[in-house]
Amino acid sequence: MTPAARAAAAIDILADILAGEAAEARLIRWARASRFAGSGDRAAVRDLVFDTLRRRRSRAALGGGDNARALVIGALRDDGIDPDTLFTSDRHAPAALSPAEREAGRAPSPAEAADLPDWIAARLAADLAGDFPAIAQALRDRAPVWLRANLARGTAAEARQALAAEAILTEPDPRCPGALRVTQGARRIHGSAAWLGGLVELQDLSPQMACAALDVGPGTTVLDYCAGGGGKALALAARGARVTAWDAAPARMRDLPARAQRAGVRVTLAPARPTGRFDLVVTDVPCSGSGTWRRTPDAKWRLGEDDLARLAALQAAILDEAAARVRPGGTLAYMTCSLLRAENEDQIAAFLARQGRFALDGMRRMTPLAESDGFFAAKLVALNDA
Structure with a gap:
């Protein structure tokens, strides 16, 4: 052409x-x-x-x-x-x-x-304060490509070597074991032996960091309550966790069994809404996606204020549902790929006001300025059954 x-x-x-x-x-x-x-x-x-x-x-x-x-x-x-x-x-x-x-x-x-709808720009300017101009400019550019070395198949060094053999060059990030930033050959990833053999998975740095911050190991019971494609379920299973995945739209998980097999890990798909209690419940909730608008730029032009209000109500409902699945002493992890306070800090504050048996164990907002995609993660500990 x-x-x-x-x-x-x-x-x-x-x-x-x-x-x-x-x-x-x-x-x-x-x-x-x-x-x-x-x-x-x-x-x-x-x-x-x-x-x-x-x-x-x-x-x-x-x-x-x-x-x-x-x-x-x-x-x-x-x-x-x-x-x-x-x-x-x-x-x-x-x-x-x-x-x-x-x-x-x-x-x-x-x-x-700034290349944002005016109403979103106003909200982000208030939420991000002095970082807003630089973040808005970052959202105008292409996002970097990140891989997660699958520790169930090999080390990050082995993954880098295998990728380099097919002219796919990467750089590790010292903040997150297994995180590899692709610097050359990104379009060759899906045909590479490292990909086809399950040695690497596509996953942005920000969710990799959020998963790495969760305390899991062999035998930890995990419920991925909004599993989607299953990227976080696979990352946690690679560390030995016993992961159950569920999503309100099961079709989103249709590729997860094949991905788990390729990765050499076991993830159980819940046939119905899960019951029982787990050591860790992960809720990567539906959100505006404002942190990922470099990857899905059409989404920022479709989002309306009514959509944001609807999403906030859904996020609150999911948090309340997922809280019931956390054992005493267990952890509820709340995540979004949003930069908006209404979906992040405000949700956590409202949840803690509603739920007396949880305490905040830290939260973090990640942005393209220091990490990669905009992302938010909070850890909430279940104190008792009161």
Whole structure:
């Protein structure tokens, strides 16, 4: 594909995303329908779409509009490329610029340059204080790729060596055993022997750090109450914990048995809502995902204030349900991939006010400035059965 053809494809894809289709699903649909596109073409179109969604407001200003065509015009200008060189009306290229399009576009305002909806920017500015400008800028860029060395299969050093043999280079992080930041060859991970053999799993640094901070070992009983794809369940099982996974939407766990087999660990899928008590209950609750908007940038443009209120109510309900599954002396771990206080510190304060048998054993907010994804983790200890 020529650069012009890639721009045309991105316009078509963005139009459907702006109409409501999820970005990842739309890109997969395009890739399956575009057998002529090589791996380099697919990567380039994907990058153009995701980078534009991350910077939608600023690129709308540069392109003179918030429609798909204007956004791609703005993306080219943002990258120092004259849109006239690609918008030529040639075969597979977008139609040539109109005089109005050529004259439209301006430098983004400070609010537009933050690339956030105004109401979210106001909340984050209040919640993050002096860190807000730098975090907002970080959310405009691509997220790094992190791997977790699966200790059930080998050491981090062995994982690095195996990856390097296939030109996938990584750097360890001294704050978290097993965390490997990919510096080269990220697109080769899924075809690598290290991946296929279960020696590594994709997992961001922030949730890796949150899991590493939990006291588990051989025989520890763990309930992953909102398991999703099972990344945390696998990480805890690799340390010898006896993990039961449950999710209100069981389809989210459909790949977990195969992933556990590949990783060489055992995770039990609960056939129904779990009963009994556990040493540790992990609740990685549904949230705004504001800490991961570099990875799912279309989500930040869909979130509304009513959605945030609904999520907060759901989070509180999950905390109360999960609390009943913690044995006396056990731990309830609350996690979100959110940067918003309403989903994090405020939830913990409200829970402690409702639940007399729990005490706070520490909480931590992680951000792209010091860790990787925005993430929040709190540990709550069950004191008694009162």
